[in-house]
Amino acid sequence: MLGGGAAATLSAGYGSRVMSEPIKRIVIAGGGTAGWLSACRLAAWSKAEKRGLTITLVEAPDIPTVGVGEGTWPTMRRTLAEIGIDEADFLRDADAAFKQGSRFDGWVTGQANDSYLHPFTPPPAAPDPRQLLAAWRRQGDQSFATAMTPQPEVAAIHLAPKQRGMPSFAGALNYAYHLDAARFVAMLRSHAVDRLGVTHVADRIASVEGTDTGEIAGLKLGSGMNLPGDLFIDCTGHAAILIKGHCKSDWVDLSSVLFNDRALAVQVPVAARSPIASQTISTAHKAGWLWDIGLPDRRGIGCVYSSEFMTDGEAEQTLSAYIGESIPDAGDVQPRRLIFPTGHRRHFWAGNCLAVGLSSGFAEPLEASAIVLVELSLQALIDNFPADRCAMRIIGRRFNDLFTTRWGRIAEFLKLHYVLSRRAEPYWRAHRERSSFPERLSELLELWKGQAPSSYDFPLAEEIFPAASYQYVYYGMGGTLPPGLPEPAPSLMIQLDQMKQRGRALLASLPSNRSYFDGLCSGAPNGREATA
């Protein structure tokens, strides 16, 4: 029997709501990574701050999740801590592994030694980034990243970013995760329902019921039940049932900047005890790129391409050639084909509806921006949670401004990976057509001929990618150095020297990604046999 209280809540009528009425009932539509992360973050926050929110998540029992976004940013450590999930449990339950950055193979020339890393650990702080460049030039023919942090060497030999004794979410180097999205969602779902008091309704959304003012009053479910709410979070993926279907928020298309529109995805099981890569490996091909994400149990591999420059058949050949080369005993694998638009909603927040996840926008997973955008959306919502409908209008407008800027930044940063290439195929040449550059990126590229990417280029308090990320990609791809570099400050040279020493110590003392994970699963405290 359903309890009387719950039944009353779920079937309450819509009525007219007074403007000053507080926002208490949150309805989340859709239960993928975005939906369950939203449920967990909001419920944990409401609990911690005694906000008294009721959070209901409705998901159709038969809709599969897309599950491409298997790479996170370091922000996920804070997110998990806020939600109240222990790191070891997360690693075990989501079949997750440490990610220390993204390696880009073949993006500049496509030749054998063409590879650079965008690590998560930033260069040492320097008031003038030209100092970093000057110090780098003093270090022989090392890559920029290798000169700035020990992380490339640590990641190259598949080491974990932390020792076993280190507490949850703390590392010797900055890190994020690779994870199995389906298992991650299952973990979030049980945490939300069992620990955080989220109500889970397994039903499909039949229709969206509006108010006189065009807001959402409630969701009518397949069973006939009405689900009323004060704030609706659209996590229905590409379907965007609320934000597009009801709120009619336009799509801002970015396909003239970023050409890829299809992907083939496979999951290849890996042998027990095989090394787990510590970085996402992105390998360029003639009309796009391949992702390769190592988890303890499997590798997720995919081929991203532009249908204008490559047929599905060619993409399949590209994918199987890559798998054949990197996992010779993989056997026959059937790829899943995904077709995706690149762009975002003009309004992420419309009325009392906020789009989070794929419903709000999508970009190729080149810098793992999908899950982090979910986290950033939720952080912005929590930091500015509307007290009532009046506040919601103002907050919604500001949210739209912030995320429009953020999407602009994402498009610019992803495009940067293409414009610095020297590859000759038509796809790559098309990417270098000036007309396909976002205007701000054209300006930045002009500036960076004479100065280094710096925080002057990224002046917002809420920048999504720091100047360090641009430095790693720009100089990783052989971007022009500004003329007349200064003498590097002695203090910086000492700092880099200490960093080198620390790097040697880390190489000697960090466990491998694989043994860190296997240690967790053996159940022994800190990964070794307990002594009596």
Place this chain on the structure above:
Amino acid sequence: MTRHAVLTADDHRDLRIRTDSSADLGDAVMSCFTVPLEFRSLQHRFPILFRRNEATGAFSALALLGFEAGENLFLDGDRWDADYKPMALAVQPFLVGRSAGADVPSQIHIDLDHPRIATADDGTLLFDVHGRPTPYLERVSEMLGDLDEGYRSSGRFFAALERYDLIEPFFLDVTLRNGSSHRMVGYHLINEEKLLALEPGAIAELHREGHLLPIFMALASLSSLADLIERKNRAEAHG
């Protein structure tokens, strides 16, 4: 059981050493060997006492870590609860190996049966992929060098103390807050009155030979006895 081997990059390329602290790793000791050149690093935390070898009559120095056998009050479970770990403990499981002749350079030996020998990769490597010592091994090697040099020069230090009759036996009754008491016997320390009464020529000579600084460091270290007793009181209270 000990099984000593000469440390080489070829034989021990993949060997890892546990560098954390715990009783299981051999840290539960009430005192450890030290040498005058380490006194400065020890004196703010660890009482420095002397002991005479019954058989040879020779003195040696030790850092006091507890009041009973097996008690190390600086070991808090699996945590080393101080900003410094005496070298004699920090170099475990390594030791200096020396062949017969005094001119032959010393080697680093390792006790392969020591509990610090890691069985999985939860320890620190001694050599990098090129066979070069890691920073950890470099540090161990420095400490072994210091201990070796310190050991060889400590004979002169104690000879000077004896020459000026500065060493006296010492016992200490420690009464804890719970009423129990421990008597520490068999130790020696520097007689401060005699030291202060030395004529300037003697002081100058001690200074010239480099003994004055460790003498005062050893004297200063006795003020950390109060801290050690407080640690013992806390340990008994939680015991």
